[in-house]
Amino acid sequence: MNNRIDMTFERLKKEGKKALIAYITAGDPDIETTAELIFKMIEAGADAVEIGVPYSDPLADGPVIQRASARALRNGTKIKDIMKMVEMIRKNSQIPILYLVYYNSVFIYGVERFMKEAYSAGVDGIIIPDLPLEERGEVFELTKKYGLHLIPLVAPTSHGRIKKIVENAGGFVYCVSSTGVTGERERIETDIKSYLEEVSKYTGLPKAVGFGISSPEMARNIKDYCEGIIIGSAIVSIIEKASTKEEMFEKIDNFIRSIKKVL
Amino acid sequence: MENTTGRFGIFGGQYVPETVMNALTELEREFNAAIKDENFIKEYRYYLKEYSGRPTPLYFASNLTEKLGGAKVYLKREDLNHTGAHKINNVLGQVLLARRMGKKRVTAETGAGQHGVATATVAAMFGLECEIFMGREDIRRQALNVFRMRLLGAKVHSVDSGTGTLKDAVNEAIRDWVARVEDTFYVIGSAVGPHPYPTMVREFQKVIGEEAKAQILEKEGRLPDYVIACVGGGSNAIGIFHPFYHDKEVNLVGVEAGGFGLESTKHAAKMARGSIGVLHGMKTLVLQDEEGHIMPVHSISAGLDYPAVGPEHAYYKEIGRAQYVAVTDDEAKDAFIKLSRMEGIIPALESAHAVAYAIKLAPQLSKDKVVIVNLSGRGDKDVEIVTNLPEVML
Numbered sequence: 001m002n003n004r005i006d007m008t009f010e011r012l013k014k015e016g017k018k019a020l021i022a023y024i025t026a027g028d029p030d031i032e033t034t035a036e037l038i039f040k041m042i043e044a045g046a047d048a049v050e051i052g053v054p055y056s057d058p059l060a061d062g063p064v065i066q067r068a069s070a071r072a073l074r075n076g077t078k079i080k081d082i083m084k085m086v087e088m089i090r091k092n093s094q095i096p097i098l099y100l101v102y103y104n105s106v107f108i109y110g111v112e113r114f115m116k117e118a119y120s121a122g123v124d125g126i127i128i129p130d131l132p133l134e135e136r137g138e139v140f141e142l143t144k145k146y147g148l149h150l151i152p153l154v155a156p157t158s159h160g161r162i163k164k165i166v167e168n169a170g171g172f173v174y175c176v177s178s179t180g181v182t183g184e185r186e187r188i189e190t191d192i193k194s195y196l197e198e199v200s201k202y203t204g205l206p207k208a209v210g211f212g213i214s215s216p217e218m219a220r221n222i223k224d225y226c227e228g229i230i231i232g233s234a235i236v237s238i239i240e241k242a243s244t245k246e247e248m249f250e251k252i253d254n255f256i257r258s259i260k261k262v263l
Numbered sequence: 264m265e266n267t268t269g270r271f272g273i274f275g276g277q278y279v280p281e282t283v284m285n286a287l288t289e290l291e292r293e294f295n296a297a298i299k300d301e302n303f304i305k306e307y308r309y310y311l312k313e314y315s316g317r318p319t320p321l322y323f324a325s326n327l328t329e330k331l332g333g334a335k336v337y338l339k340r341e342d343l344n345h346t347g348a349h350k351i352n353n354v355l356g357q358v359l360l361a362r363r364m365g366k367k368r369v370t371a372e373t374g375a376g377q378h379g380v381a382t383a384t385v386a387a388m389f390g391l392e393c394e395i396f397m398g399r400e401d402i403r404r405q406a407l408n409v410f411r412m413r414l415l416g417a418k419v420h421s422v423d424s425g426t427g428t429l430k431d432a433v434n435e436a437i438r439d440w441v442a443r444v445e446d447t448f449y450v451i452g453s454a455v456g457p458h459p460y461p462t463m464v465r466e467f468q469k470v471i472g473e474e475a476k477a478q479i480l481e482k483e484g485r486l487p488d489y490v491i492a493c494v495g496g497g498s499n500a501i502g503i504f505h506p507f508y509h510d511k512e513v514n515l516v517g518v519e520a521g522g523f524g525l526e527s528t529k530h531a532a533k534m535a536r537g538s539i540g541v542l543h544g545m546k547t548l549v550l551q552d553e554e555g556h557i558m559p560v561h562s563i564s565a566g567l568d569y570p571a572v573g574p575e576h577a578y579y580k581e582i583g584r585a586q587y588v589a590v591t592d593d594e595a596k597d598a599f600i601k602l603s604r605m606e607g608i609i610p611a612l613e614s615a616h617a618v619a620y621a622i623k624l625a626p627q628l629s630k631d632k633v634v635i636v637n638l639s640g641r642g643d644k645d646v647e648i649v650t651n652l653p654e655v656m657l
């Protein structure tokens with residue numbers, strides 16, 4: 001089966017490059033601007049897009065993405081709007097698209113309905129930050145049924161669990177850089193090299209590192225040990241701070257290019 | 264009913280980020296070992312007795328009983344615990360466990376502030392670093408407890424996200440735990456959260472029901488007909504219910520916060536109006552909208568102002584072992600005044616909900632019936648909230 005995530009990592013591997021996975025919260029500042037921003041990020045060199053489905057209680061997120069979620073919900077962003085937006089993007093681009101979605105959103109929407117509609121819209125992978133190995137049974141088979149990858153998350157505290165977490169998984173392994181929630185960090189204290197080497201012992205899947213990566217320097221320090229970098233809060237922060245749309249687009253373009261250059 | 268998988272029927276589970284999964288497994292292992300360890304239990308019992316003042320009395324409320332003219336009403340006096348509420352039973356258990364696990368820093372969320380005060384108290388006694396997460400709105404309405412926590416040496420963080428109440432405080436405490444999981448023990452205050460917390464909290468609170476059962480057998484020579492307790496997350500209720508679980512003749516009644524009434528949108532009645540969802544690591548009954556966003560809730564009492572309920576209560580409801588009713592803000596305030604005037608006992612506004620239901624129920628029962636109300640906490644902290652009532656105004 002040709003999942004766009006797999007094809008992208010294969011292509012990048014041949015090119016000797018690393019993937020830039022760019023996160024954005026859907027509906028912040030509004031769903032039309034989110035779509036425009038996604039096209040800007042693709043143009044600037046993003047290799048995959050992770051679309052955050054805004055949630056009232058984003059437990060795994062720091063203040064920046066919490067605020068983005070709150071803004072998106074205040075202006076009434078619904079799952080069906082996000083599905084439509086993905087459909088529209090898919091008509092114009094073959095970039096891999098993932099959803100970052102909290103489990104209650106999926107559960108209430110109906111797990112099968114969510115996966116089916118996501119697949120139909122053109123989504124390739126699903127990341128559920130509050131659905132660990134022990135609970136993913138309710139979801140795993142249904143993502144498979146619709147050709148979606150349920151992206152497994154590992155953390156630096158996952159000792160002894162990694163083997164089971166990556167078992168039967170597809171797409172890539174989301175390697176959480178350090179303990180804590182999402183958000184920019186001045187530095188990452190984790191010994192990334194030995195952490196990612198441990199993950200590699202159990203899987204041949206690409207590894208993408210996320211949480212706290214906010215600059216080209218940080219991306220450069222990590223990229224040799226993995227196949228991809230995930231950037232979220234740094235992008236959302238630019239969106240939050242920009243006073244005009246032009247400024248927002250320009251800064252996003254510059255930022256994505258600055259990261260892509262080192263990968 | 265006994266759970267090894269962390270489930271109560273379909274409720275419960277561990278819906279949390281991967282980062283804390285090993286910590287939960289370790290906690291479960293340590294907890295299971297501790298409660299089988301005689302020395303641990305001995306130490307726990309020692310502090311319950313010598314530090315908190317247990318057993319708490321089961322007091323026959325003769326004036327209230329006479330006035331209501333029906334069933335005999337007994338009050339389980341958890342308000343007489345050190346720090347003024349049942350919360351310390353659980354905190355002593357969890358902090359002793361934290362010490363056993365070598366943790367130097369304890370954190371807690373708090374709504375009314377009673378759990379925060381209990382945690383700050385026990386942390387002070389054992390010399391542990393203590394940080395409390397409390398919603399902005401709750402800090403405002405329970406200021407007295409904030410001063411107590413600070414006096415005890417704890418750092419109180421104001422949580423501004425969401426509605427600035429208990430739910431948001433739990434979110435922030437979990438986020439902190441995800442960041443500091445290696446050196447921190449998160450002391451959850453109610454029978455909520457990911458497994459093993461709901462089970463652990465119940466085990467550390469069931470002393471309430473065990474004592475009440477022995478006390479009523481001694482006083483009345485039989486089991487009660489009703490046991491009534493208020494339900495926010497549900498720790499005082501599960502603590503008094505659980506030991507009566509197999510005594511089918513005992514009716515268990517949980518009283519949730521009806522706020523401005525169930526027909527309004529301002530209440531915290533997840534049993535009456537909630538649906539199955541996932542919040543704070545557990546699958547349970549939740550007040551949520553059609554896309555699963557957690558709805559703002561309201562109660563005059565900060566401790567009941569929570570949109571979900573412990574998974575064991577959701578299970579008790581599902582199998583019909585307990586019944587859950589709602590009491591409004593006004594009824595709770597009325598009970599607050601009545602108990603103060605009739606018995607000289609000022610209840611916490613949370614506990615006043617349970618008293619309010621007893622006031623409705625007792626007159627409908629014959630005089631040979633026996634009702635136990637869990638008086639989960641004392642009301643000093645709430646006096647300011649009711650100062651606009653005519654009975655209180657100078």
